[in-house]
Amino acid sequence: MMEMLNFIYTDIVNFFLPSMKWSIVLASTCTVLTSFSVAQFLLWIKGNRLPRHGKLPPGPPSWGPLVGNLPQFRTSMRTPHVRAQELAKTYGPVMRVQMGGKVLIFISDPKIADRCFKDNDHNFANRPSIAAQKYLLYGGDHPSLAPIGDFWRSARKLYTTELLSGKKLQEFQVVRSEEMGQAVQDIYEASARDASINMHDLFTKLFTNVITRMTMSRRFFNSANSAAKTLNETDSEAGSGNAELNDSMGNEWQQLIDSNHELMTRLLLEDVSPALAWVDILTGVRPRMQNSFARMDRLLQKVVDDHKAELSSREKDSENLDFIDVLLMLRDSSKTQFLSDRTIKAFSLDTIGAASETSTVTSEWALSELLTNPEVMDKAREEVDSVVGKDRTVLESDLPNMPYIRALVNESLRLHPPLPWLVPHTNLMDCTLEDYNIPANSILMFQVWAMQRDPLLWERALEFDPSRFLNSDMDVKGMHTGLMPFGAGRRMCPGYNLGLTVLQYTLARLIHSFDWSTTDPQVPLDMTEKFGLTSLRRASVLHAKARPRLPHHLYTT
Numbered sequence: 001m002m003e004m005l006n007f008i009y010t011d012i013v014n015f016f017l018p019s020m021k022w023s024i025v026l027a028s029t030c031t032v033l034t035s036f037s038v039a040q041f042l043l044w045i046k047g048n049r050l051p052r053h054g055k056l057p058p059g060p061p062s063w064g065p066l067v068g069n070l071p072q073f074r075t076s077m078r079t080p081h082v083r084a085q086e087l088a089k090t091y092g093p094v095m096r097v098q099m100g101g102k103v104l105i106f107i108s109d110p111k112i113a114d115r116c117f118k119d120n121d122h123n124f125a126n127r128p129s130i131a132a133q134k135y136l137l138y139g140g141d142h143p144s145l146a147p148i149g150d151f152w153r154s155a156r157k158l159y160t161t162e163l164l165s166g167k168k169l170q171e172f173q174v175v176r177s178e179e180m181g182q183a184v185q186d187i188y189e190a191s192a193r194d195a196s197i198n199m200h201d202l203f204t205k206l207f208t209n210v211i212t213r214m215t216m217s218r219r220f221f222n223s224a225n226s227a228a229k230t231l232n233e234t235d236s237e238a239g240s241g242n243a244e245l246n247d248s249m250g251n252e253w254q255q256l257i258d259s260n261h262e263l264m265t266r267l268l269l270e271d272v273s274p275a276l277a278w279v280d281i282l283t284g285v286r287p288r289m290q291n292s293f294a295r296m297d298r299l300l301q302k303v304v305d306d307h308k309a310e311l312s313s314r315e316k317d318s319e320n321l322d323f324i325d326v327l328l329m330l331r332d333s334s335k336t337q338f339l340s341d342r343t344i345k346a347f348s349l350d351t352i353g354a355a356s357e358t359s360t361v362t363s364e365w366a367l368s369e370l371l372t373n374p375e376v377m378d379k380a381r382e383e384v385d386s387v388v389g390k391d392r393t394v395l396e397s398d399l400p401n402m403p404y405i406r407a408l409v410n411e412s413l414r415l416h417p418p419l420p421w422l423v424p425h426t427n428l429m430d431c432t433l434e435d436y437n438i439p440a441n442s443i444l445m446f447q448v449w450a451m452q453r454d455p456l457l458w459e460r461a462l463e464f465d466p467s468r469f470l471n472s473d474m475d476v477k478g479m480h481t482g483l484m485p486f487g488a489g490r491r492m493c494p495g496y497n498l499g500l501t502v503l504q505y506t507l508a509r510l511i512h513s514f515d516w517s518t519t520d521p522q523v524p525l526d527m528t529e530k531f532g533l534t535s536l537r538r539a540s541v542l543h544a545k546a547r548p549r550l551p552h553h554l555y556t557t
C-alpha cells in the first residue's frame with residue numbers, strides 16, 4: 001500500500017513536471033506517507049473549495065480528492081499531453097482535471113484560448129506559486145514567476161528594452177556568430193574522426209553560451225580557441241585567448257542544475273498546508289533545496305560582484321555592456337529602485353532557464369525532421385546555397401532572403417512546441433468561460449501541442465511540410481489562432497525574436513556546412529516524444545553524423 005502511494009505521488013509529480021518546473025506540488029517520501037491522513041484531509045478541503053454556484057467544466061470521473069484523475073493518465077506518464085488530447089475529445093474543449101487537490105483546466109479550442117488571452121487576459125495572466133520557488137529559486141523575484149503587478153511590468157520592460165530589443169539583438173550578433181563558429185568547428189573535428197555527435201549536448205552548449213554571454217559576458221561551457229571568458233575566469237585572463245581555462249565552476253553549474261532538477265521532484269508538504277512545513281525540514285528535503293540554492297546563489301553573486309568591480313574600475317566601455325552591467329548601472333543611477341543584487345541574480349537565472357532548453361529541443365527536433373524528410377532537407381539546402389554560395393558561411397543578414405528556412409523553423413515549432421501546455425497560468429478570481437465556472441486559482445493548461453496538430457485546423461496535420469508557411473501570413477508570434485508556441489497575450493514569451501533568429505541561423509549554418517545522416521541510415525529514426533523535466537523532448541537523444549561540404553578554411557574560427 002505504502003509503495004503504491006509512493007508511486008502515485010511520483011506519478012503526479014512527473015505529470016506536472018514539464019510545463020511546471022516551478023509548480024511541483026507532490027512527490028514521494030516516507031514522511032509524506034506518515035502524514036498521509038492529515039494531508040489527505042487538507043487536500044480534500046482544498047480540492048473541494050469550488051465555487052458555490054455555476055456549472056463546472058466537464059471532465060473525467062475523479063477517483064477522490066487526492067488521487068483525482070491520475071488513474072486516467074497512469075498508462076501515459078511519458079506522454080500526458082497525448083492523453084489530455086484524447087480526453088478532450090470526450091469531454092470537450094474546456095475540460096476539468098483534478099490532480100492532488102488542484103483543479104486543472106485544459107483548453108484545446110483556439111477560439112476559446114483566444115478569448116482567454118483577449119477578454120480575460122488580466123485574470124488569467126498570473127502564475128501558480130509553490131513553496132519550492134522560495135527554497136530553490138528566487139521566488140517571485142523571477143519575472144517569469146511573478147504575479148501580474150508593478151514588479152512584473154518593470155521587469156518585462158527591462159527585458160524588452162535592455163536585453164531583447166532589436167538594437168540589443170544587433171549588438172550581440174557577434175556573440176551568436178562566434179558561438180556558432182565554435183559549434184561548427186566542433187562538428188568539423190568530430191566529422192574528421194567519423195564520430196557521431198550528441199546533438200542535444202552540442203545545442204545545449206551553443207545556446208547556453210549565447211545567452212550567458214549576452215547576460216553576463218561568461219561562457220558556461222568551455223571550448224578551446226575562444227576569446228570569451230568562462231564563468232570562473234578572472235579579468236586578467238579574460239580575452240587573452242591563451243588563458244588556461246578551468247571548467248570547475250562551469251561543472252559546478254551543471255551539477256547544480258542537475259541537483260535542482262532532482263529536487264524539484266520532491267514534495268514539500270508546505271504546499272498542502274503551511275502547518276506541515278516542519279515535516280519538510282525533518283525529511284531533509286527543504287534543507288537540501290536551501291543548500292543547493294545557496295551554492296547557486298554564491299556562484300551568481302560572484303558574477304554580480306565581478307561586474308561591480310569591472311564597472312567601478314571603468315574597465316568596460318559603454319559599447320560592450322551585458323545585461324547585468326545595464327541593470328547595475330540603472331540601479332546606480334537610481335532609475336530603478338527594485339534592482340537589488342537578488343533581483344539581478346533572479347533575472348540572470350530566469351534568462352538562462354527560459355532561453356537555453358527551448359532552443360535546444362526545437363533544434364534537435366528540426367534536425368530530426370530534416371533527417372526523416374530528405375526532400376525538405378534538399379529544398380532547404382537549395383535555398384541556402386542559392387543565397388550564400390559555397391565560398392563563405394551564412395550570415396544572419398542572409399536570413400531575410402531565406403523564406404524556406406523561416407518556414408522550416410515555424411513548422412518545427414508547430415509540430416514540436418517545446419512547452420506543449422505553455423507555462424501554466426492561473427486565475428486570481430472566479431470567472432466564466434463558455435458558460436462554465438472557472439474557480440479562482442485553477443491551473444490553466446493551454447493545449448498548444450494538440451491545437452497545432454488538430455486535423456480540423458491543419459491540412460495533413462501530422463506531415464512535416466514547411467511549405468504550408470510559404471506565401472502565407474501565418475506566423476508563430478501569438479497572433480494566429482491555433483499556433484502559439486511562444487504563448488500569447490501579456491505573458492507571451494518576450495524572447496521570441498531572439499529565439500527565432502537563433503533557430504533560423506543555426507539551422508541554415510548546419511544545413512549549409514554539412515551533409516547530415518543518422519548513425520544507422522538503415523534504421524528509421526525514432527521520433528518518439530517524452531515529457532522531460534522542462535520541455536517536450538525526443539525520447540532518445542539525437543546522434544548524427546556530419547560530412548563537410550565547404551572548403552576547409554570555412555570551418556575554423
Ligand code: HEM
Nearest residue numbers: 144351354355358359419422423485486487491493495499
Ligand atoms: C524556441 C525558443 C523559445 C520558445 C519556444 C519559448 C516559449 C515560451 C513560452 C511558451 C512561454 C510561456 C508563455 C505563456 O505562459 O503564455 C515563454 C515565456 C518566457 N520566455 Fe520564452 N521561449 C523561447 C525562447 C526564449 C528566449 C530566447 C528568451 C530570452 C531570454 C525567453 C524568455 C522568456 C521569458 C522571460 C518568459 C516569461 C514571460 C512572463 O512570464 O512574462 N524565451 N517562452
